[in-house]
Amino acid sequence: MCGLLGMLTSDGTASSATQLVASAATCMRHRGPDDLGTWNDDDLIFGFNRLSIIDIEHSHQPLRWGPPEDPERYALVFNGEIYNYLEIRDELSREFDAAFRTEGDGESIVAGYHYWGADVLTKLRGMFGFAIWDTQQKELFLARDQFGIKPLFLATSARGTAFGSEKKSVLELLDRLGLDRELDDRAIEHYTVLQYVPEPETLHKNITRLESGCYATLRPGVAPAVTRYFKPRFPVRPFAPNGEQKRYDEIADVLRDSVAKHMRADVTVGSFLSGGIDSTAIAALAIQHNPDLITFTTGFERDGYSEVDVAAESAEAIGARHIVKVVSPREFVDALPQIIWYLDDPVADPALVPLYFVAAEARKHVKVVLSGEGADELFGGYTIYKEPLSLATFDKLPGGVRRLAGKISDRIPEGTRGKSLLHRGSLTLEDRYYGNARSFDDARLRTVLRTFREDWMHQDVTAPIYRMSEGMDPVTRMQHLDLFTWLRGDILVKADKINMAHSLELRVPFLDKEVFAVAEQLPFEEKISHGTTKYALRKALEQIVPPHVLHRRKLGFPVPLRHWLAGTEMYDWARELIATSDTDHIFNKQFVMQMLEEHRRGEVDNSRRIWTVICFMLWYGIFVDGTVVPKIEDRDYPVRL
Structure with a gap:
């Protein structure tokens, strides 16, 4: 578990940016306070912060490995853990007579890549975001684990590509790439609806994420070519009799x-x-x-x-x-x-x-x-996965009848029993299920977000994922959506x-x-x-x-946010933050204040909607206008980027 940062240059001037990468890597020193390392050649620079977990005395990164005829061919930076690394090392030793210099899991990745190519990803049991530079072929290989446990951010221009475990470090390299820090209004809209920024987006237009279950190959002067290697199929295997x-x-x-x-x-x-x-x-x-x-x-x-x-x-x-x-x-x-x-x-x-x-x-x-x-x-x-059972009758109705049910539900007063069931039953699964979180419905979104655009709705995110799951049963499709x-x-x-x-x-x-x-x-x-x-x-x-x-209802780490925002614990703080935030060009702050007052009076539970806006306002104050300065203690890196 560590933090990696790197830059592949297009013009062979990597050595001139070594200090810049080393400095930017300190922004994520918390990911790896045990060891620091950099490596570069003419085309590429690696920076690394290590949290030593396995083979503590060795396995330093950036790690060099190669076959006997070229023992320094590859350079690796790797964030994560490979839990079956011992088995992979044994397999490589038996099949290819591969040799290893450490007792760590990093060498299992790079040696596996040498002998199996991208297929090594199908063998790894673990969490990972890593980069392998082939000094012979001048090719960079980036990859993330199938579920997206470990992150990997990317920024690409004609000057090269920067990549790293945290966006704040990649932000520090944008100037070198000739890129600005412009915000992405489309990503802001998706965040406001979903409560998170969906992959591959980030709130900065010029920085994206390599998606979970994907790898990318890069060469100097050539844009990344991304390939998805993990595609969940859910091949249902019915039980055998009494099985x-x-x-x-x-x-x-x-x-x-x-x-x-x-x-x-x-x-x-x-x-x-x-x-x-x-x-x-x-x-x-x-x-x-x-x-x-x-x-x-x-x-x-x-x-x-x-x-x-x-x-x-x-x-x-x-x-x-x-x-x-x-x-x-x-x-x-x-x-x-x-x-x-x-x-x-x-x-x-x-x-x-x-x-x-x-x-x-x-x-x-x-x-x-x-x-x-x-x-x-x-x-x-998730309890919401039970919904297809309760709506099964609606699924059998013709489309016209379902649309009529939706119109009827619109005329039923709020709070009337059955209104929600009738409304949701009138919708297809693709229209009603966005995933496990949704802060704002369409009407509120249009009101709260000044940058709102009709063509940036949540379907941008969910429609491609639903296409991948066609033919699966409704519960499995909901699971599939939530995975992505x-x-x-x-x-x-x-x-x-x-x-x-x-x-x-x-x-x-x-x-x-x-x-x-x-x-x-x-x-x-x-x-x-x-x-x-x-x-x-x-x-x-x-x-x-x-x-x-065994049969307890799921709670996790529940938070009394609804009570705190309405009471002395958070109301005054939230009101002051909303009033002073310099985000009037993004949010209708009058409407946000109205939601807070409705919530305080107990008329509507607006806690999650208010929280979504508040979190963005804090983010904007930290990363955009500098009005919010977090207290990052006992660190040797700058807080303000």
């Missing part, structure tokens, strides 16, 4: 194997633990490999917004030492500028704030933590950025290619069934997790 238990055992076995490999490290590994089944399962399996496992959770003092007691009960049941961090409203507000700075682009998910504090607490004790992200997308865990939107746009962004803010590596055993290979074969009935979600997973975990969490 249910065999499938449940298969799920349990592949999870045991994934956790075992995710425990590979030369440092102490802990685990996050909420009150839900996913994190509890991971912790219960992890303690089998580390009897001294420490688990961490967070919560709030307000009743109903804490799973601290349930998590503590789970920790006691599995025999783990447990540490709790309680977050106050004052801490919550004070930390926001720092959190937004670390995020690069805003993510309007309040859950990332308690994650920030529990990560800080965990880093005092361990260097690596496991977590349960991804289980819902793989095994069908909510998971990589919200969950994995906060998992990476918030934990790395504290130099803490977060590992996600559910998001493993072998686990996915089992999960994607599950039929509809094994996801949403018997009145619950993740049915097959729950059955598989019956002998692994304590009974008190």
Whole structure:
């Protein structure tokens, strides 16, 4: 787990930009405070910050490797972990007599690339964003893991291409590329609707992201050529007669194997633990490999917004030492500028704030933590996935009848029972399901966003993904959409950025290619069934997790945002921020104030809409006009970029 930065020049002047890249890399020193490194030739510069996890004394980067006839042919910078690196090294040694100089996982990537080419990506079990420079062929190979656990940003012009683990460092290289820092109004609109910036966009027009499950090849003076190597198919495999238990055992076995490999490290590994089944399962399996496992959770003092007691009960049941961090409203507000700075682009998910504090607490004790992200997308865990069952009758109606139902719903007063069901039933899946988050409906979006354009709607993001899933059942299509939107746009962004803010590596055993290979074969009935979600997973975990969490409703790290924005905890702060933010050209601030007042009076729960706008205003103050200065302590890099 580290931070990489690099620049491929078009004119062979890389050496003149070495100091610039080294300086820009310090903006993400938090990702790798253990070791610094740079390397360059005439065409390319690599910068690297290392967080030492495996083969601590060696495996320094940028890493050089090559076959016996050209042992320095390749240079590698690599952010992430390859959990099956030992098996890959063994396979390469047997098949090609490959030799290695370290005991780390980085060499397994570059050696695999030499012998297998881009096919190495299908063999890697892990999380990664990496760059390999072939000094012989003068070709750069960039790649991200299939789910997008690790980030990789790109900026390209006629002068070359910059790439890095964090956007703030790439921003520092734009001048060298002859690019400006213009904002992307289209991305702003997508963010305002979805609460995150969808890949491959960022809020800066000249910086994009290499999408999850993709690789890119580059040569000096040639624009990146991007290829998607991961395309989930969900090839459903129906149960054989009386074969249910065999499938449940298969799920349990592949999870045991994934956790075992995710425990590979030369440092102490802990685990996050909420009150839900996913994190509890991971912790219960992890303690089998580390009897001294420490688990961490967070919560709030307000009743109903804490799973601290349930998590503590789970920790006691599995025999783990447990540490709790309680977050106050004052801490919550004070930390926001720092959190937004670390995020690069805003993510309007309040859950990332308690994650920030529990990560800080965990880093005092361990260097690596496991977590349960991804289980819902793989095994069908979101309650909204039940919706196709409740709307099945509408799907059988002719299109004209469904449109009529929609018109009728428009005439029914707000709050009337059945209005929402009638409205949603009138829509196709593609029209009604954007993913797990939507802050503003179309009418409010037109009012709140001064830069609104009709041709920049959410369908820009979702339509191509829905085309990829044609022929799948409705629940699987929703899962497929969330894999390419909510998971990589919200969950994995906060998992990476918030934990790395504290130099803490977060590992996600559910998001493993072998686990996915089992999960994607599950039929509809094994996801949403018997009145619950993740049915097959729950059955598989019956002998692994304590009974008190087996069928609990999912909460995660809940946040009392609705109450705080209406009360003394946050109302005055939010009002002042909105009033003073220099974003009048982007938002209708009068309408934002109106939403805040409606919320304070208890007329409408506008908390998520207000939060979406507030997070952007903080981001704008930090990265655009400099009116907000986050307190980044104990760092040797500049706060203001």
